[in-house]
Amino acid sequence: MLEELGKIGKYLGQTARLMVGVPDYEVYAAHMRLTHPEQHCMSYEEFFRERLEARYGGKGTGKCC
Amino acid sequence: MKQLSSHMAWIAVALVGAFALGYVALARGEHINALWVVVAAVSVYLISYRYYSRFIADKVLGLDATRQTPAYQHNDGLDYVPTNKYVLFGHHFAAIAGAGPLVGPVLAAQMGYLPGMLWILAGVVLAGAVQDFMVLFISVRRDGRSLGDLIKSELGMVPGVIALFGCFMIMIIILAVLALIVVKALTHSPWGVFTVGATVPIAFFMGIYMRYVRPGRIGEISVVGFVLLILAIYFGGVVSRDPSLAALFDFDGKQLTWGLVIYGFIAAVLPVWLLLAPRDYLSTFLKIGTIVGLALGVLFVAPELKMPAISRFIDGNGPVWAGNLFPFLFITIACGAVSGFHALIASGTTPKMLENESHARFIGYGGMLMESFVAIMALVAASVIDPGVYFAMNSPAAVIGTTPEAVAAVVNGWGFAITPEMLIQTTKDIGEKTILSRAGGAPTLAVGMAHILQQFVGGQALTAFWYHFAILFEALFILTAVDAGTRAGRFMLQDLLGTFVPALKKTESLPANLIATALCVALWGFFLYQGVVDPLGGINTLWPLFGIANQMLAAIALTTCAAILFKMKRQRYAWVAILPTTFLLTCTLYGGWLKVFSDNPKVGFLALANKYSAAIDKGLILAPAKTMEEMNRLVFNAHLDAGLCLFFMFVIISVVGFGFRTALLSLKSNQITTHEMPFVAVTR
Numbered sequence: 001m002l003e004e005l006g007k008i009g010k011y012l013g014q015t016a017r018l019m020v021g022v023p024d025y026e027v028y029a030a031h032m033r034l035t036h037p038e039q040h041c042m043s044y045e046e047f048f049r050e051r052l053e054a055r056y057g058g059k060g061t062g063k064c065c
Numbered sequence: 066m067k068q069l070s071s072h073m074a075w076i077a078v079a080l081v082g083a084f085a086l087g088y089v090a091l092a093r094g095e096h097i098n099a100l101w102v103v104v105a106a107v108s109v110y111l112i113s114y115r116y117y118s119r120f121i122a123d124k125v126l127g128l129d130a131t132r133q134t135p136a137y138q139h140n141d142g143l144d145y146v147p148t149n150k151y152v153l154f155g156h157h158f159a160a161i162a163g164a165g166p167l168v169g170p171v172l173a174a175q176m177g178y179l180p181g182m183l184w185i186l187a188g189v190v191l192a193g194a195v196q197d198f199m200v201l202f203i204s205v206r207r208d209g210r211s212l213g214d215l216i217k218s219e220l221g222m223v224p225g226v227i228a229l230f231g232c233f234m235i236m237i238i239i240l241a242v243l244a245l246i247v248v249k250a251l252t253h254s255p256w257g258v259f260t261v262g263a264t265v266p267i268a269f270f271m272g273i274y275m276r277y278v279r280p281g282r283i284g285e286i287s288v289v290g291f292v293l294l295i296l297a298i299y300f301g302g303v304v305s306r307d308p309s310l311a312a313l314f315d316f317d318g319k320q321l322t323w324g325l326v327i328y329g330f331i332a333a334v335l336p337v338w339l340l341l342a343p344r345d346y347l348s349t350f351l352k353i354g355t356i357v358g359l360a361l362g363v364l365f366v367a368p369e370l371k372m373p374a375i376s377r378f379i380d381g382n383g384p385v386w387a388g389n390l391f392p393f394l395f396i397t398i399a400c401g402a403v404s405g406f407h408a409l410i411a412s413g414t415t416p417k418m419l420e421n422e423s424h425a426r427f428i429g430y431g432g433m434l435m436e437s438f439v440a441i442m443a444l445v446a447a448s449v450i451d452p453g454v455y456f457a458m459n460s461p462a463a464v465i466g467t468t469p470e471a472v473a474a475v476v477n478g479w480g481f482a483i484t485p486e487m488l489i490q491t492t493k494d495i496g497e498k499t500i501l502s503r504a505g506g507a508p509t510l511a512v513g514m515a516h517i518l519q520q521f522v523g524g525q526a527l528t529a530f531w532y533h534f535a536i537l538f539e540a541l542f543i544l545t546a547v548d549a550g551t552r553a554g555r556f557m558l559q560d561l562l563g564t565f566v567p568a569l570k571k572t573e574s575l576p577a578n579l580i581a582t583a584l585c586v587a588l589w590g591f592f593l594y595q596g597v598v599d600p601l602g603g604i605n606t607l608w609p610l611f612g613i614a615n616q617m618l619a620a621i622a623l624t625t626c627a628a629i630l631f632k633m634k635r636q637r638y639a640w641v642a643i644l645p646t647t648f649l650l651t652c653t654l655y656g657g658w659l660k661v662f663s664d665n666p667k668v669g670f671l672a673l674a675n676k677y678s679a680a681i682d683k684g685l686i687l688a689p690a691k692t693m694e695e696m697n698r699l700v701f702n703a704h705l706d707a708g709l710c711l712f713f714m715f716v717i718i719s720v721v722g723f724g725f726r727t728a729l730l731s732l733k734s735n736q737i738t739t740h741e742m743p744f745v746a747v748t749r
Contacts, residue, residue: 015155017283018148019353020346023418028142035140048281049338051143056337056345056549 021055022048075115082108090179096369099445103363106186106441110434113190118430125638126202130423133745135208148418150427157415157432159349161407164243164543165400166436168506170444173398175385177375178448180394188402189437192645196403196619198429199626199642201411205425206741209416212408216625218740224723228621231716233557235614240550241592242607243543248321248597249505250536253498255314256305260533261540263297264344271343283346290347298533305496318597326590333551333582341548348542355538359442359514362521372448377480384460386605387667392656396612401440405618446513453483454491458509462502463600463689472501496529504604511535554585595702600689606706609660613653617717620649624724631728632739657714661707674703
């Protein structure tokens with residue numbers, strides 16, 4: 001039961017972060033470790049900045065009406 | 066047998082829905098409860114999701130759960146990430162929900178709640194959700210590419226460029242109309258101006274914290290930001306009650322317009338982490354929270370609808386916006402039923418994160434059903450307030466006058482009982498100086514939301530708080546949209562202008578950036594200013610233009626979907642896209658035609674221009690213009706609006722023409738001619 005609640009909480013947190021354009025860092029780090037161990041894996045702070053620029057700095061489509 | 070029993074439950078849902086819908090439609094003479102509307106809507110959503118979206122998934126598109134999605138093929142942990150279907154649903158919904166589904170239904174309520182409700186339901190099931198779902202599917206099969214790219218590769222280069230130009234102009238109109246809504250809500254409202262103004266320093270604080278103090282900690286700083294917002298609402302009330310302080314925050318429409326234009330320029334050139342990003346966090350979370358809160362409020366309070374099911378203004382002579390039910394109702398309710406802008410989102414970040422192709426149904430179709438539910442709640446909120454108050458708030462001053470006595474007399478004359486005392490009391494309850502002629506939807510929605518939410522939390526004493534909470538919630542995400550839109554518009558403009566002056570294309574060059582931003586702000590600022598000084602209320606002119614543009618974009622997206630179905634050799638099912646396209650084409654082209662050529666100066670731009678030109682020739686000054694200069698400006702603006710309308714019509718006709726050509730060409734070919742990425746099987 002508690003485990004279930006914890007899972008739901010984790011998903012809610014993920015959803016809230018993804019709503020503002022920040023995907024899961026753990027997933028990113030795991031992906032880099034697994035598939036590109038030779039490349040630089042960004043720290044959470046770098047990752048956050050990179051995502052922020054990607055969402056707002058570039059050619060975002062703007063907001064919906 | 067098992068199959069039959071599973072259908073039995075759905076038949077029960079259908080019966081409940083049919084009964085609720087029948088009750089809503091046939092109730093006459095008494096106030097019905099909002100829950101009937103909610104039950105009818107939810108039943109329609111469930112049935113259409115279970116049957117129609119499944120038909121589209123299995124038969125029309127042929128979703129293939131064994132096909133690998135771009136999220137796996139290009140997995141980089143950043144843009145392309147396989148994401149849990151419910152998490153992605155949240156992301157997608159947050160991206161499509163905005164001011165459109167809230168404002169459109171409020172304006173549409175002038176005809177009564179029934180016409181709007183029926184179109185919101187029929188439109189979403191047959192057009193809006195179909196569009197979002199299909200575009201998402203098409204984009205997923207093409208590495209998550211954008212709508213512009215899809216049109217270029219599937220219909221051709223020329224329609225692609227035409228559509229891009231169309232998108233840019235739509236963006237300008239959207240920014241102007243959104244900014245106009247904010248201006249209308251904040252004019253002579255010290256409380257509102259203080260609260261909304263306070264979001265800027267709050268955002269600065271959050272931005273600096275997230276950059277330097279504890280980088281990337283979104284959760285904790287958003288909570289702090291939220292607490293500060295609530296304090297800002299509280300202190301807004303303090304300011305508004307102190308005459309000398311209130312005077313500092315009391316602005317008229319023109320001052321607010323200049324303020325917004327200057328703000329828009331500065332916000333679009335500041336670093337994104339300082340203002341745009343933190344305010345986007347606040348507005349996103351506040352938006353989702355408020356939508357959930359409003360839904361709970363409607364469910365628990367179960368308010369009665371005071372607006373009649375069908376009002377006398379069904380005849381097309383309503384004061385809020387001019388024109389007949391057909392086609393103008395279908396243009397006024399923009400996003401809640403079908404929204405072209407969603408095609409940009411469904412071909413943006415969402416397709417890059419889809420874990421499995423089969424999820425496109427839940428996220429595309431289901432996400433839009435949810436958006437439609439937001440529109441239904443906005444309609445409920447506009448219908449729970451007294452119709453007399455509704456018309457006093459939404460009719461232009463030129464029609465109803467400027468004092469409570471005059472307004473009450475006019476509105477009573479229309480058959481909606483209201484006394485000056487009731488208007489003054491409502492104004493006092495929400496802590497404002499006036500509620501008369503606050504068109505634009507946001508203030509009406511805020512009064513409706515305050516009416517519902519104060520019964521849910523806080524009681525009468527908190528009405529003013531909830532009103533300003535609702536205003537803040539709308540202004541916050543509208544201003545975020547203005548920032549982000551100006552920025553996006555600037556990139557589009559640099560791209561377009563770069564073709565002629567290569568130096569302007571460099572997005573990192575500061576002069577090029579400033580020039581393009583200034584141009585972009587000047588464009589929407591011009592339409593905003595025109596709307597603010599427009600004696601007919603501005604919303605009257607700009608909202609139909611916005612509606613036409615938005616539905617036009619939807620028709621373009623659906624045309625592309627239909628053409629692609631032909632290319633996939635699934636033309637047997639192309640009617641699923643052609644049916645809504647045809648309807649949208651009829652509405653936008655007929656509506657556009659009327660806006661340009663109608664003889665009625667209230668509807669047609671050219672008729673309005675002619676009326677004023679004729680007066681200028683005779684040396685007369687027609688009210689509400691006060692000088693010859695204003696007369697000339699009205700004529701110029703009407704011509705400009707007519708030109709813009711014709712431009713939108715040209716865009717849609719040409720893209721549909723190219724769609725036709727594509728469909729014919731693929732009929733001649735005996736093989737599949739789409740540009741899908743090759744099939745790669747899911748690896749487990």
